[in-house]
Amino acid sequence: MKVFLGVDWGGTYIKAGAVDSDGKILEKIVYSSDKLWEKQNFLKEIESLVKKLKPFNIQAVGIGAPGIINTKKGFIYYLPNIPGWKNYFLSDNLKKKINLPVFINNDANVFALAESLCGAAAGKSRSIFLTLGTGLGGAVIFDGKILNTEVSALELGHVPVTLKGKVCGCGGRGCIETFVGNKHLVKRYKQLSKNMREKIEVRDIYIRAIKGEKEALLVWKEFSFALGIFLSGMINVFNPEVIVLGGGVSGAFKIFKPFLWEVIKKQSMWPQIKKLQIKKAKLKDAGIIGAGLLARDSFLR
Ligand SMILES: [Zn+2]
Numbered sequence: 478m479k480v481f482l483g484v485d486w487g488g489t490y491i492k493a494g495a496v497d498s499d500g501k502i503l504e505k506i507v508y509s510s511d512k513l514w515e516k517q518n519f520l521k522e523i524e525s526l527v528k529k530l531k532p533f534n535i536q537a538v539g540i541g542a543p544g545i546i547n548t549k550k551g552f553i554y555y556l557p558n559i560p561g562w563k564n565y566f567l568s569d570n571l572k573k574k575i576n577l578p579v580f581i582n583n584d585a586n587v588f589a590l591a592e593s594l595c596g597a598a599a600g601k602s603r604s605i606f607l608t609l610g611t612g613l614g615g616a617v618i619f620d621g622k623i624l625n626t627e628v629s630a631l632e633l634g635h636v637p638v639t640l641k642g643k644v645c646g647c648g649g650r651g652c653i654e655t656f657v658g659n660k661h662l663v664k665r666y667k668q669l670s671k672n673m674r675e676k677i678e679v680r681d682i683y684i685r686a687i688k689g690e691k692e693a694l695l696v697w698k699e700f701s702f703a704l705g706i707f708l709s710g711m712i713n714v715f716n717p718e719v720i721v722l723g724g725g726v727s728g729a730f731k732i733f734k735p736f737l738w739e740v741i742k743k744q745s746m747w748p749q750i751k752k753l754q755i756k757k758a759k760l761k762d763a764g765i766i767g768a769g770l771l772a773r774d775s776f777l778r
Pocket of ligand 1: 582634636645646647648649650652654
C-alpha cells in the first residue's frame with residue numbers, strides 16, 4: 478500500500494497526515510506557528526514532517542494552499558491571508574529539499590477532492606462545494622473531474638449577485654462573499670439588534686436563532702436569500718446532483734436549510750432540482766485527506 482503526505486496549510490498552522498491510497502489517515506500531525514509567512518520556515522517544517530513520517534515510506538507530497546496557484550508549475554501567485562508569499566516556485570524549491578514529487582492545488586479544490594471521493598458527495602459525478610467562513614471558497618466537480626484551469630481555482634466567492642452592492646476585497650462590487658462572509662453576518666446582526674458593542678460570533682447568532690430571536694432569524698434569512706440566489710445560478714449552469722457545504726458558517730445549516738431551499742425552489746429551473754441534495758460536509762480532516770489524494774492521483778498519473 479502506497480502512502481502519501483497530505484498537507485492542509487492555513488494561515489498559522491499546518492495540519493498534515495500520512496494518507497493511504499484509500500484516503501485513510503494513518504498518522505496526523507498538527508503544527509502551529511505565526512512564522513509560516515517566512516518561506517524557509519515553511520519548507521523546513523515540511524522537511525521535518527517527511528522525516529517524522531519516514532516509517533510510512535512517503536511516495537509524494539500534496540499541499541492544499543489558501544490562494545491562487547498555478548497547479549501545473551507548482552507556482553504560488555499569492556496567498557491573500559499569508560503575506561510574504563508571492564510569485565514563488567514552491568514545488569521545485571520543496572522538491573530540492575525533500576527529494577519527493579510535490580503537487581499543489583487550491584484548498585477549496587482539495588476539500589472538494591476529499592468530499593467527492595470519500596465524503597458527502599461520494600459516488601456523484603456533478604457536485605458543487607462551498608466553504609463558508611471568512612470568505613466563500615468553492616469548487617465544482619463535473620463529469621467526475623474538478624473544473625480547473627492551469628490557474629486554480631474557480632473564484633466562486635467573487636460571483637456578483639447584485640448590480641449594486643458593497644465593494645469587495647477583490648475590488649469588484651456586489652460579490653456573494655460580501656453577503657455571506659462571517660464578518661458581514663456579525664456586523665448585520667449588530668445593526669439589527671442595535672448593539673454594535675456586543676462581542677459576538679456567528680455561533681451565537683445561530684444559537685439565538687434556534688431560540689427564536691427575531692433579529693438572529695432575520696440574519697439567517699438574508700444570508701439564505703443571497704446564498705440561494707447565487708446557488709440557483711450555479712444550479713442552472715451545472716445541474717449538480719449534490720451541493721456540499723463546509724467551513725465554520727455551515728455549522729448553522731440546520732437553521733438556514735429551510736430558508737435556503739425556499740429561495741432555490743423559486744429561483745432554479747425545476748427539472749434541475751428534482752433530485753438535488755444539499756448536504757453538510759462529512760469529513761473531519763478533508764484538507765489533509767484531499768491533499769493526500771491529490772498527491773496520489775498526480776503521482777500515479
Ligand atoms: Zn469579490
